[in-house]
Amino acid sequence: MSSHTTPAGPADGPGTGQRRRLIRELLLVAGLFAVYKAGRMLSTDRADEALRNAGRIWDAERTLHLPGEGAIQRLLLHGADGGGAGDALVHTANTYYAAVHFPATVLFLIWLYLRRPGHYQWARRVLAVLTGAALALHLAFPLAPPRMLDAAHLVDTGQVYGPSVYRAAPAADTLANQFAAMPSLHFGWALMLALGMIAATRSRLRVLWLLHPLATLLVIVGTANHYWLDAAVAAVLLGGALLVVPRPRVRTGSLPVVRHLPGPQSAAGAPRAAQRARTAQEAPAEVAGAGR
Secondary structure, X not given: OOOOOOOOOOOOOHHHHHHHHXXXXXXXXXXXXXHHHHHHHHHOOOXXXXXXXXXXXXXXXXXXXXXXXXXXXHHHHOOOOOOHHHHHHHHHHHHHHHHOHHHHHHHHHHHHHHHOHHHHXXXXXXXHHHHHHHHHHHHHOOEOOHHHOHHHOOOOHXXXXXXXXXXXXXXXXXXXXXXXXXXXXXXXXXXXXXXXHHHHOOOOOHHHHXXXXXXXXXXXXXXXXXXXXXXXXXXXXXXXXXXXXXXXXXXXXXXXXXXOOOOXXXXXXXXXXHHHHHHHHHHHHHHHHHHX
16 A cells, blocks of 8 residues: 655745744834834924923023034034035035934844844844833923024024925924924934944944934034934933843854864874874783783
8 A cells, every 4th residue: 555645835944034033023113113103293282381391401501501502503504595515514414314314223223133133132122212211201391492492593404404304383294293302312313323333343443433423413403403402311311221221142152162282293103192092902901911
């Protein structure tokens, strides 16, 4: 009697598992971002409270003798309104604010996922904790940016020179909450990107990644989208997230370390070594025979 065997279905290979992990991570990150965006919109109708808080922050900065945000903006606006090259610096700053923040963070996470999986898990968790803490503060302390504060006498560079990610009327902006200035996630994410790349790479020039949060700080202040204290609070929250989330364990290898290696033997010495080994094995037998 012959037997008939039905072949089993194809087993999931390593490629299938990697795709599933990638899809899971994409859905997780997208879900976290969607929750954050939805949560931020809960305070869009608190304009009066946000403006009162803006006045408090402005007065607190003057009490602390922090440099005025206007000093950075004047550097950006130097030579502006003349057209051509005069507007290039402020236009570049607006573009950096609008186009670099989110794509740079996404590329950072993608690179870590592909090249440094252990660091990816760490960075993703740190960013999630930071963003969650920021959302809680946005809801508890709505804050209008300095471009909306009359006492600051600052220019809304996005609206005047472009490009802008916000609508002129905050109440009509359905895509962004303009009363969520503190903390600045532009700065918090940029600082985490720099620290993550410094931790995940070994280049002698990796400290240059800190230029990204530095440029971001000058841009968010110079464009009048954030106060100095917005960046300071973001740095404090990031420090707390780094303390809460364990650092990744870097595997140095699983092979045992051989500390003592036998010296090289010449071809002529090999027979003598083998003869000595046979003699050592035969010696106990000869001693036993002599005893009989």
